[in-house]
Amino acid sequence: xxxxxxxxxxxxxxxxxxxxxxxxxxxxxxxxxxxxxxxxxxxxxxxxxxxxxxxxxxxxxxxxxxxxxxxxxxxxxxxxxxxxxxxxxxxxxxxxxxxxxxxxxxxxxxxxxxxxxxxxxxxxxxxxxxxxxxxxxxxxxxxxxxxxxxxxxxxxxxxxxxxxxxxxxxxxxxxxxxxxxxxxxxxxxxxxxxxxxxx
Amino acid sequence: xxxxxxxxxxxxxxxxxxxxxxxxxxxxxxxxxxxxxxxxxxxxxxxxxxxxxxxxxxxxxxxxxxxxxxxxxxxxxxxxxxxxxxxxxxxxxxxxxxxxxxxxxxxxxxxxxxxxxxxxxxxxxxxxxxxxxxxxxxxxxxxxxxxxxxxxxxxxxxxxxxxxxxxxxxxxxxxxxxxxxxxxxxxxxxxxx
Numbered sequence: 284x285x286x287x288x289x290x291x292x293x294x295x296x297x298x299x300x301x302x303x304x305x306x307x308x309x310x311x312x313x314x315x316x317x318x319x320x321x322x323x324x325x326x327x328x329x330x331x332x333x334x335x336x337x338x339x340x341x342x343x344x345x346x347x348x349x350x351x352x353x354x355x356x357x358x359x360x361x362x363x364x365x366x367x368x369x370x371x372x373x374x375x376x377x378x379x380x381x382x383x384x385x386x387x388x389x390x391x392x393x394x395x396x397x398x399x400x401x402x403x404x405x406x407x408x409x410x411x412x413x414x415x416x417x418x419x420x421x422x423x424x425x426x427x428x429x430x431x432x433x434x435x436x437x438x439x440x441x442x443x444x445x446x447x448x449x450x451x452x453x454x455x456x457x458x459x460x461x462x463x464x465x466x467x468x469x470x471x472x473x474x475x476x477x478x479x480x481x482x
Numbered sequence: 483x484x485x486x487x488x489x490x491x492x493x494x495x496x497x498x499x500x501x502x503x504x505x506x507x508x509x510x511x512x513x514x515x516x517x518x519x520x521x522x523x524x525x526x527x528x529x530x531x532x533x534x535x536x537x538x539x540x541x542x543x544x545x546x547x548x549x550x551x552x553x554x555x556x557x558x559x560x561x562x563x564x565x566x567x568x569x570x571x572x573x574x575x576x577x578x579x580x581x582x583x584x585x586x587x588x589x590x591x592x593x594x595x596x597x598x599x600x601x602x603x604x605x606x607x608x609x610x611x612x613x614x615x616x617x618x619x620x621x622x623x624x625x626x627x628x629x630x631x632x633x634x635x636x637x638x639x640x641x642x643x644x645x646x647x648x649x650x651x652x653x654x655x656x657x658x659x660x661x662x663x664x665x666x667x668x669x670x671x672x673x674x675x
Contacts, residue, residue: 304632347562417653418634436633439619442593449621471624473591475563476634476654 304415305423307468309431311337312413318373318403319386321393328371328410331401334427335367336459338452341411341421342372342402344392345383346475349419351441353396359437359452360400366460368424370400375411376419378478408479418474422452424459432459436472530610531601533590535617538626541589544614549646553584553668555661558616558627558637560591561603565655566636572658574607576665583643583669590615591635640664 305312311332317325331337340356342349360370376384386404393402405411414423424433433455438447451470458465536544545554557573559566577586588609590600594617604613616623624633628651631637638661639651650664 345564417632421632436621439621470621471631471633472620473560473624473633473635476565476636 304417304434305413305431307431307434311425311429311431313410314429316409318405318410320404321386321390321398321402326371326401326403331369331371332425332429333364333367333369336363336369336427336432337425337429338363338368338370338456339414339423339425340370340372341375341414341416341419341423341477343374343376343379343384343419343475343477344388345376345379346419348441348472348474352420352437355437355444357397357399362453363456366456367427368456368460372398372400372402373405373410374402375405375408375416376478377406377408377480384478408477411477411479416477418472418476420474421477424452424455426459432465433468435470439470439472441472531604532612533597533601533604533615534612535594536589536614537616537618538623541587541614541627544587545641546646548585548641548643550644553580553643553649553665554587554641554646555584555665555668556587556589556627556639556641558589558591558635560635561596561599562592563635567603569636569655570607573661574609576658576661580665580669584665588613638664640668642668 311328314328314332317327320326328337328339338360342353342356356370356372363370374384374389389402389404392398410416414421416423420437422433422435422437423431426432433452435451437450437452438444439449439451440447449467451467454467455465457463541556545556548554555573555576557566559570561567573586573588577584580586588604590613592600592615594615597615600613600615604610618626620633624631627637628639628648630651631639632653634653636655637651637653638656640649641647642649649668652660
């Protein structure tokens with residue numbers, strides 16, 4: 284009996300965890316929720332949003348996949364900025380705040396890697412839960428109407444930017460900006476699981 | 483020369499030859515030992531771990547081969563993934579515990595140039611024999627293994643002993659109980675059919 288109950292609880296937990304990712308076409312969730320930023324200010328997704336859209340990167344300080352992809356963060360944010368698309372990186376690793384993902388650690392990271400975009404702390408992983416984000420880096424691109432047009436990976440080669448064959452995010456961005464149809468709206472890549480408070 | 487003198491010379495010759503022989507054997511033994519130790523240093527019993535590159539379809543074929551014989555648990559991990567490394571010894575222990583009814587396959591998702599690091603980790607964990615490492619593009623690989631897998635690591639998926647169908651799967655580190663019940667379910671459901 285006890286085992287059966289535990290089994291049911293585990294299944295319920297799985298259902299909650301895999302409740303699903305934000306669907307393409309969805310609005311920006313919790314767009315006005317203020318979060319502490321590495322600049323010392325508090326920032327919401329709407330604050331980060333540009334006239335032509337918003338790029339949200341679920342990221343962190345403690346993931347080797349972020350270390351590998353990070354070299355593309357700045358070039359992408361600069362490219363997007365020119366076209367009026369804002370960028371914000373979000374750290375939702377609530378369970379590792381004392382192990383490298385505190386706001387202080389984030390400030391050091393942003394300073395060292397010369398982030399020229401917002402890098403905010405998602406307290407209690409609320410945004411990650413609302414997006415259905417599961418890993419780092421995990422990308423969401425919204426258009427000028429605040430609708431989700433692409434989600435998933437930056438590209439198909441974390442390790443070597445020069446060997447990328449499919450620049451998924453750039454392709455989606457360029458199609459979005461030029462008003463064309465985005466061929467691939469959802470991709471996947473391996474990454475570190477987000478360390479939710481309950482982990 | 484007297485017979486006694488001949489014998490004395492003969493004994494001395496035998497002693498000399500015996501000493502030479504001993505020295506020769508010692509020398510051979512010494513060089514063999516040095517060679518062995520050098521090999522151990524360069525190649526620490528890698529024969530124990532057979533790390534094979536695989537695509538998603540290779541893995542699914544391997545899983546299908548156990549259908550009707552054993553339940554299969556596949557754990558996707560990486561040496562760089564903290565939670566993967568933390569739960570790894572527990573999974574190795576479960577593999578021993580369920581050896582008669584279930585097979586546990588470890589699939590490393592490390593980059594291919596980190597094979598040596600993977601082998602060393604497996605040896606440290608006492609894993610011997612066949613182990614797997616992904617050699618396919620992430621996007622295709624993840625979806626081929628499971629549409630429900632977002633790509634977060636670790637990822638574990640359990641297949642039924644009798645039908646080969648997926649019994650359970652989860653992302654992230656989980657306690658031993660979760661693994662235990664999933665394997666039990668995969669075995670017992672198989673037995674009921």
